[in-house]
Amino acid sequence: MNVATYFNTRDLAAIAICAALWAILNRMLSPIFFSMFGLPFLCDLIGFAVLILATWWIKKFGAITIIGITATIITLALNGGIQFLGFTAASIFFDLATKLTGYNFSFKKPTFIVIKMMTISIISAAIAGYLIGLFFMPSAALSGSGGIIGWAGLHAIGGVMGGIIGTFLIFALNNRKVVPNNDF
Secondary structure: OOHHHHOOHHHHHHHHHHHHHHHHHHHHHHHHHHHHHOOOHHHHHHHHHHHHHHHHHHOOOOHHHHHHHHHHHHHHHOOOOHHHHHHHHHHHHHHHHHHHHOHHHHOOOHHHHHHHHHHHHHHHHHHHHHHHHHHOOOHHHHHOOOHHHHHHHHHHHHHHHHHHHHHHHHHHHHHOOOOOOOOO
16 A cells, blocks of 8 residues: 555645654653653653544554654654654554554544543553663663653653643544544
């Protein structure tokens, strides 16, 4: 299948916008928050709010993975940390999980949106935190946060916050009758 026919121009624009938004906001704001508090919440909040919005907007398998890879490339180009690769893996999981649970079913009712998107966001953030803790964090830094599992838990808290913001964005857009049209 040709990518140009699978993703239309609106999909590609949405992918580019979401990837750039995630990478730039993360690169600008997350280091400040982390240096102030020593907590990884903001990177998860930004990332998973963007991925939830992108999933609602595009509803095509592969889009979230491309957003994660593109955001990683942008982050690395801006001299961001290599630990962002944990978010690349988390975006792949997010993409697979949303595909397996179904796009249209998930966005029909507010209850489905909250349950599905929050669950996927929390698990994805925990995966990112686990991988970052396992491969990129020095053990001395992890000892103060409960080790690798504690670090994954801190990221999961960020996934909760990103899930809340992402689902509220979808509710706000739906209430304003903004509906993505992928029929073009």
